[in-house]
Amino acid sequence: MSRFELRTPKDFILQTLAPRQRGAFSCLPVSYTHSMEYRKTYIKDLFETAPGTAASAFGWVKTRRDSKGVTFVQLSDGSCFKDLQIVIDAGTLDESLMKLLTTGASVRFDGEIVESPAAGQAVEFKATAAEVYGPADPEKYPLQKKGATMEFLREIAHLRGRGNTFGAVYRVRSEASFAIHKFFNERGFHNVHTPIITASDCEGAGAMFAVSTLLEAHDETFKMRSLKPADDFFGKPAYLTVSGQLEAETLALGMTNVYTFGPTFRAENSSTSRHLAEFWMIEPEMAFCDLDGDKALAEEFLRTVIQHLLDKCAPDIEFFNQRIEPELIKTLEHVATSGFEHLTYTEGVAMLKESGENFEFPVEWGTDLQSEHERWLTEVKVGRPVILTDYPKDIKAFYMRMNEDGRTVRAMDVLAPRIGEIIGGSQREERLDVLEARITEVGLPLEAYWWYLDLRRFGSVPHAGFGLGFERLLMYVTGMKNIRDVIPYFRTPGSAEF
Ligand code: 4AD
Ligand code: MG
Secondary structure (H helix, E strand, O other), X not given: OOOOOOOOHHHHHHHHOOHHHHHXXXXXXXXXXXXXXXXXXXXXXXXXXXXXXXXXXEEEEEEEEEEOOEEEEEEEOOOOOOOEEEEEEOOOOOHHHHOOOOOOOEEEEEEEEEEOOOOOOOEEEEEEEEEEEEOOOOOOOHHHOOOOOHHHHHHOOOOHHHOHHHHHHHHHHHHHHHHHHHHHHHOOXXXXXXXXXXXXXXXXXXXXXXXXXXXXEXXXXXXXXXXXXXXXXXXXXXXXXXXXXXXXXXXXXXXXXXXEEEEEEOOOOOOOOOOOOEEEEEEEEEEOOOHHHHHHHHHHHHHHHHHHHHHHOHHHHHHHHHHOOOOHHHHHHHHHHOOOEEEEHHHHHHHHHHOOOOOOOOOOOOOOOOHHHHHHHHHHHHOOOEEEEEEEHHHOOOOEOEXXXXXXXXXXXXXXXOOEEEEEEEEEOOOHHHHHHHHHHOOOOHHHHHHHHHHHHOOOOOEEEEEEEHHHHHHHHHOOOOHHHOOOOOOEOOEOOO
16 A cells, blocks of 8 residues: 555555554544543643543653663643653553553553552552553654754654643643733723724835735746736735734724724835744724823733743743753843833933944944844843833834934834844824824825724814734743744744645
């Protein structure tokens, strides 16, 4: 049979086995003996279960160790950082079943929670029966290797969540998402869903992916159905959104406090450790609020979410502290309890110029700050997060409120040590004439923003908001060095494998 003629699970197993193991793997049960309801008890719950309780443990084998008269299996189901130690006394399970208990295999063990003599765990699991659902050929299982590099793990993103590091990252990601919704919900913010397909460029940076049905894919070559935008699906050019802000503003001017939390897309051709083409952004928008209110919310928000994660994800964060970023817990605790430094862009630039540092990119008033500048300010100069405000208008988006000086706008960036910019936000320009002039000045078509301008025609109000890059926050709280490693499937220039 060729590799591509797989029909039944049994064929597959025979196929993937080295010849010497075929005998063992061919005895795989073809039907499952245990009910397959969704799991209500996890390994994390078994750790809280009293010794002497009968239980079943479901998961994937992480490692296996055989010693005289006993086999130890480390079992994980992703529910917590710790693996459950399964103890199998020699002779308890069939030899044919024992052979299937290799790294990567999915298994159910039946048995009993017992007190553990081993250090670092109160209980372990004494197995009396087992069922292997899917074996994993140890010769071929990609996660078998110890000490795999982050680069290698990116190539097997579909499997890396089974390992310690990525299991921890994805648990923190999940808890952070929950903490964010909780934070806003408790403060009366409405969660709004802003569109993913849009016709307007919020940031005016032109780094947008087009959404079109004009392009037809035939085998390996691309053909155009038409070249006229009017023939396209929406009858005009449309894009994946770079930010939900403009639509969130429309909803805030009616619902007062809203936030959107969704995927955003940027076709910037920058392959850095901090940029993704698809990332998630949290964008609160507040009516009757100015830049000071915006700054206060950003600070309270970051500190609350970080404290929540310190409380709820302690074992995962301890692991990051040990293996990924020394001092992580210390800095997170510091951030959660101390205020951020507030500086204007002008003050920040003056500090950078006086620093005597030999930056790769020189700093002048009016230039955008590079990551090296942001990191110097937060890491070297201040030693904690910095909120930088009042940037020159020419390096910021059209919607930011103009200051009296006519040169700077009511912008704010929150800069974090190790990461640089983590939040970008501003007070919004609420004056119709000033906003129209700005849109025209930056070369955007006024007609396309008629609905956005309507907000300034009818019941305009001072309002403000910001965008937090979710993956940048996750880099900050996990200490992971590359943004590709805090999202399950990363999209970067030249890379969209899965
Ligand atoms: O500073 P940005 O471009 O701001 C906005 O999009 C505003 N419309 C937000 C608002 O006021 N509602 O992006 C906000 C944040 C950045 O501070 C950064 O954390 C993150 O989004 N970000 C990225 N994260 C990953 N990959 C990229 N390519 C990113 N670009 C921005
Ligand atoms: Mg920004």
